[in-house]
Amino acid sequence: MKTNADKVGKLTVGMRDPRITRIGYFLRKLKLDEFPQFINVLKGDMSIVGPRPEVKEYVDLYTEDQRKVLDVKPGITDYASLEYFKENELLGASENPQETYIHEIMPAKLELNKKYIANPTVAHDIAIMWKTFLKMVK
Numbered sequence: 333m334k335t336n337a338d339k340v341g342k343l344t345v346g347m348r349d350p351r352i353t354r355i356g357y358f359l360r361k362l363k364l365d366e367f368p369q370f371i372n373v374l375k376g377d378m379s380i381v382g383p384r385p386e387v388k389e390y391v392d393l394y395t396e397d398q399r400k401v402l403d404v405k406p407g408i409t410d411y412a413s414l415e416y417f418k419e420n421e422l423l424g425a426s427e428n429p430q431e432t433y434i435h436e437i438m439p440a441k442l443e444l445n446k447k448y449i450a451n452p453t454v455a456h457d458i459a460i461m462w463k464t465f466l467k468m469v470k
Contacts, residue, residue, distance in 0.1 A: 369408050381457040382407025383445035390438060401445040409464040411448050412441035417467050
């Protein structure tokens with residue numbers, strides 16, 4: 333992202349978001365921009381599978397029930413990452429990306445996160461990692 337991109341907005345809207353640099357476009361397209369988060373996994377701050385971390389602006393909008401996703405270690409991939417693999421394209425097609433995210437995408441992602449939290453097994457983690465790998469190589 334270009335310098336001060338967060339001042340323009342927190343959501344990445346489409347692959348041609350003007351805040352994305354040329355190399356950033358390439359890294360995002362191949363999902364390589366997620367790779368540095370493995371350092372957080374090695375440090376123990378994140379896990380490979382778990383609810384994706386969210387920016388505070390949106391966490392502040394969570395209901396009491398939705399806040400349960402904050403009780404588990406965040407992850408690099410999850411059911412929501414698979415379901416919304418092309419989220420930036422959905423937002424890019426929206427007339428009001430912020431409203432679309434807050435009222436449609438975010439609640440749906442949180443429901444998927446709660447589904448994972450309700451039954452966190454090694455088998456589910458392996459399945460999510462495998463499906464994420466397959467999405468990346470497509």
